């Protein structure tokens with residue numbers, strides 16, 4: 001089992017619904033976020049290209065954040081979901097420094113927090129909250145080992161890229177281009 | 178402090194490209210956090226209550242999930258609802274922020290004058306506040322007649338006050354949604370097809386082969402089901418044609434983007450019509466069977482060639498031909514989106530007509546993938562005595578002008594309130610329900626004059642908006658998640674209704690709109706018009722007439738009904754009588770000709786920005802609705818202020834840097850109250866600037882929104898009024914930049 005997400009940049013409208021849904025689902029305090037939107041513009045008027053990307057933790061296969069965690073609070077769950085056990089986390093921030101995607105933040109209660117792929121939902125066979133809410137249905141989630149999962153079907157016939165492949169982290173967020 | 182903005186560095190940014198993120202850290206940054214965080218709870222531990230969203234006018238049905246401590250944890254779309262298909266937009270998802278915004282209006286307020294002449298609000302009981310409103314209404318009725326009591330209304334609670342005023346004897350109401358927004362398209366489509374496009378619009382985007390957006394910004398305006406259907410249309414490979422001087426989100430997702438010179442849209446539309454007719458691409462059978470006036474139209478557009486339009490619009494003739502052919506190739510499955518907020522240059526009804534005519538030539542009205550025939554459920558009125566007909570109504574202010582206005586015009590209501598305009602019928606007092614006039618009306622001077630002139634203003638709202646600052650009495654309303662409201666019934670492909678019930682008790686000392694209206698009504702002796710104890714009785718009675726009940730609706734939230742009016746589309750060659758003077762689709766409008774208006778749209782040249790000035794274009798961001806959400810804690814997290822979009826060439830010329838704060842000054846010398854950050858972007862033409870509407874709040878009580886960003890509305894002092902229906906065209910304003918604080922300058926002069 002290998003959970004992953006595909007994000008269709010041709011359909012995302014950058015509305016931020018995924019961000020609000022995550023905030024309410026996971027009680028992310030105001031002023032912080034686990035997912036966010038990047039808008040990238042290329043070219044000169046009127047020959048332009050625009051891409052919206054809904055980004056979050058990449059749940060990397062080769063995760064530096066887990067490797068550098070001194071307490072084992074950062075760990076890998078079944079299906080490759082990278083999690084932080086809040087009770088064990090001492091808030092040293094080593095993982096924040098090591099993540100090339102800046103996917104983690106310091107929760108005001110003193111631990112480090114980030115996207116969990118909504119594991120509490122996924123365990124029950126539901127989609128993460130961001131996937132479930134997205135009005136353009138441009139987020140696809142599922143098990144890459146299952147060829148019929150949403151995410152496998154989404155990347156099957158499309159071009160895609162991952163962010164910062166040079167970092168060698170083997171990220172599991174696939175951006176359809 | 179490390180912020181997530183750092184991730185820009187790792188995005189694959191090419192040469193000359195720029196990446197930005199929306200994610201601002203809450204307006205106060207770190208430290209805003211209240212220590213009440215808990216892990217996510219599973220849905221099974223939460224109780225869902227049915228509601229429909231009130232963060233915009235789309236009214237998506239949803240479930241509000243409440244935890245054991247009585248807190249609303251999240252709001253999720255109702256899967257059975259055609260407005261949302263189980264997915265809310267960001268504003269709907271963030272609707273919970275409306276309830277938990279600690280800046281809410283909490284208790285009734287009454288304006289008082291101190292001995293030194295200064296004024297302030299003091300807290301009051303409901304008894305006192307309601308007595309005050311009712312006694313003022315009595316006084317106005319005795320002195321001037323009930324008609325002199327005016328109402329500005331918007332949204333669901335506005336309807337309760339409309340009912341109150343009708344019972345009281347007045348029909349002096351107006352809502353910004355007509356003359357400041359979509360009125361021109363109503364008149365345009367009605368005069369062409371004898372029918373309205375409704376809300377949600379009856380656009381069949383789901384099944385279209387070609388979607389044409391001219392002045393529509395799907396994705397930035399989050400009209401939920403349309404955003405979803407556009408996404409489906411992209412999947413199915415539909416052609417999308419977007420006409421916009423700005424590289425909008427929709428433009429970026431389109432097959433064709435026509436970066437038109439602002440204010441020239443009618444020329445492009447007429448050139449498209451020219452191509453369809455002169456290349457013989459229009460739907461001949463359809464046009465012959467259903468339309469009136471092809472010969473006039475043909476003659477009219479003879480010289481309106483793509484080459485002619487090129488000189489006006491700056492769109493290459495070949496692009497005009499290519500896109501016209503793409504539409505014809507997809508016809509009749511083409512949606513020319515009628516748009517919303519279509520008040521631009523004062524000839525907006527005519528622009529709407531051109532769009533309607535184009536739709537007709539493509540044979541797309543009443544066809545799959547074009548515009549379908551919507552059907553709604555008519556909710557029976559709860560029994561009450563007849564309303565007395567007022568001696569005069571909003572129609573009388575128009576006094577022969579704007580013959581095709583179908584609703585009250587807000588600007589006319591303002592003018593009728595100012596004695597110097599000498600209207601035969603004067604308005605002396607206002608109720609304002611759910612509309613923030615200082616940020617929704619152009620020409621603030623007129624608003625201020627009118628607010629000064631009236632004897633009394635009562636404002637009902639959930640938030641201390643700018644408008645509450647003008648009130649004599651402030652009536653704090655419960656939010657939509659804390660109250661019953663009217664049954665939602667809107668026309669869709671399938672008729673349907675939705676229930677809104679309270680998920681929690683009203684917080685603070687706030688009350689539902691229906692309760693406030695009823696209490697005032699009772700004080701005016703109008704009990705028979707409010708013959709219920711609790712609004713749930715009204716709803717239950719209505720639902721029973723509709724073959725369901727409150728009990729059932731509490732479980733399902735949304736109920737669909739089979740269509741009774743016939744199929745969604747016109748059958749091939751089916752006889753059909755349109756509700757127009759000729760019984761046909763009027764390419765040539767007989768009504769317009771009778772009223773002395775152009776029966777076929779003409780292109781008129783509009784003023785262009787003077788040297789060193791830029792056209793002010795304003796619009797929507799997906800996470801905000803008008804000015805009403807700027808203080809919502811969840812949504813201001815996503816976007817806490819607006820910025821002014823400036824083309825890099827212009828920025829160079831002025832030496833403006835990204836995020837530099839500037840003040841804007843318009844052609845009439847008006848300067849923004851607050852500075853606004855510069856966003857240097859290729860997404861805007863060099864002759865224009867762009868701002869998201871709804872920021873620059875002037876009420877200090879809005880702790881997150883006060884002074885954040887600038888108000889575009891402030892810059893709109895030149896209004897081009899549509900002679901046909903009174904629309905207030907607002908795109909004819911030009912701004913320039915001030916890099917120094919104008920207030921400082923003033924102080925230095927004084928010193």
Ligand code: SF4
Nearest residue numbers: 012013015016018134
């Ligand atoms: S909700 Fe969907 S469309 Fe909106 S920003 Fe997120 S991914 Fe993009």
Ligand code: SF4
Nearest residue numbers: 057058059060065099
């Ligand atoms: S994105 Fe960052 S936090 Fe997430 S697994 Fe990779 S390195 Fe760790």
Ligand code: SF4
Nearest residue numbers: 230233236237266269
């Ligand atoms: S479109 Fe968004 S804000 Fe409007 S009613 Fe639907 S969910 Fe609410």
